[in-house]
Amino acid sequence: MAYHPNISENDLIDNSTEGRSLGRSSSYDDVLFIMYGVIVPLVVVFGYVGNIMTAVVLRKQTMSPIAYLFLQALVLSDIFFITCAFMALSMPVLLGVWVDLDFGLNVFNTLGYTTINYLLMTSQLCNEYILVLVSIDRYVCVCHPMTHAQLFTKFRVLVSIVGVLCFSTIYNIPRIVAVKIKESPCLDSRRTCYSVYLSEIGESFLYQKMYAVWIYAVINFVIPILVLFLLNILVVRKLMRKQFKRRRLGLRKNSAKDRVTITLVLIMTIFALIQTLGFINQIHYVYMFDDSHDHTRTYLVDVVNVLYVVNSSINFIIYIAVGKTFRANFSQLIPFRCIGN
Template structure:
């Protein structure tokens, strides 16, 4: 960690910042932001040589479209996790779908830090510092949630074929496996204090550790294990499971018999579409990984689109649940009606309390006695007051 810096007295002659010190990775006693991974934005690149089209593309895709889809996904997954956790929706497959919704919430939240903040840190010193501070925690957490989502999707897809009796214990085991698989990410990056040349003030940056720089580790863990465990392996397995479930569904419809276990036809259709969405959204990330692993090609446009597809996959399951899950839709409508009745009754009670409660003016008013008038009675005359 040779680039760690601390606040210094800028009046000392030895603490300089010029082209020579910048090339050596130092400025005013700080490490230069970006030096530890080979990129220094010192403003020397002419404007006409910068890829302004990519900056616009990145701002639209990552800075605008991804947060909009992610906000919808947070709402949808919150509703999904609530509905699938209800007593009347209790089944082994729904336990996995509830856990899947929770993992998708984590994926979306961490994507705001890892993707949106990473894009915004070119435009704001606050985003630059916040990204570097949050990255060591959000990076392993987001990848663990992504692994959990993959494992849960495969388990839920296989549930209607092979009924798993202890679904809660299975979810706990899957969570532990996802955390164990992604534990090495905790030791891949660290945060340093650095000098930002574009903003001309101290900031923070993320640097890779020796483990992350080890070529054998990157080749085995990132290239081959990721492809087998997170990409190609689950995709092929899900395609086989989906095909089998589709054939079973056709057979049950043809023979006019009920589906076995606790999965009805609506659940099977829902699950088939969830798996189809997963496969569709993960084709591009797999392609990006294969291009980088086999041909050493890194296309920033494809990387941004693959990150967007990860968020799309985590955000759109609610639409499938509502459109094709009859039990899900019925339960959601029941709770919506109950919430409307509860709100209406609460408003009625509040109105009644306000009517019964005396106004503050009447409560604090002081009443003075009326003056007593004398009655004068004279013969053969009317009463005079």
């Protein structure tokens, strides 16, 4: 879900032929191809199939309109994110192999950088804050059930989802005006190549330090992580107390509402853990690109990128594992009924 660009905006200042090899090695390129040219495309295909089938199954589910809206929004945002991630991470690598290196890295990647990066960061933020909305909804539903119906109406949920989309769209606009594209020498071909450079706005202190570092860290990491961990802990404590009471009364099965909550808590917990790793990566990113340190690239950013794509592609597995009704409906879409009820 959250994404760290494969090429940082600090790197874009030095996008000349000599600068492209900075901190790179042939072994790194091999690992990069395996991660972005093999693993990510396979995960994206898997995610497409799973998310599309999930969208179909959710239409058959008998659940509350609020839970249905949130789950559908999550599915759509996951599909949008993995599509943008594939364009940003895999397409330059694959085109570099299928066509030539210059076309993949210095034509497609650079000409499409502004648009793809903007869409990717927008889908990332939208996905994150839909999960934040879900965590607030589950907290109120479980811990304050009497007020849930009053606060979370269908209209208000739709407005909140649209509000997240609008906020994500507007918040990332500075990324469009922070860079500019110019022609540059190619590595080894005669085609016209391009490089991405920071514009005057991108070079400003307000963008470099405030927007791209501190505001980004707070909006994309600190707020979502704190909200998700805090509210999920409160929800889990409440569910454990309810489960204890059921056992005292001789009841074993969880209610349908609780199963939906458990499913969403698992999804949010996995996301929060990966997001925490992303936050660690962000701290490392700031440290690495400080003027006093060498700009040596590590595998950490690439591992985090792949984990985000995996996270947005496997949520349906959690639905299958936890939801009996979902599992039964999902199995009906598979020609070979290998998923038991």
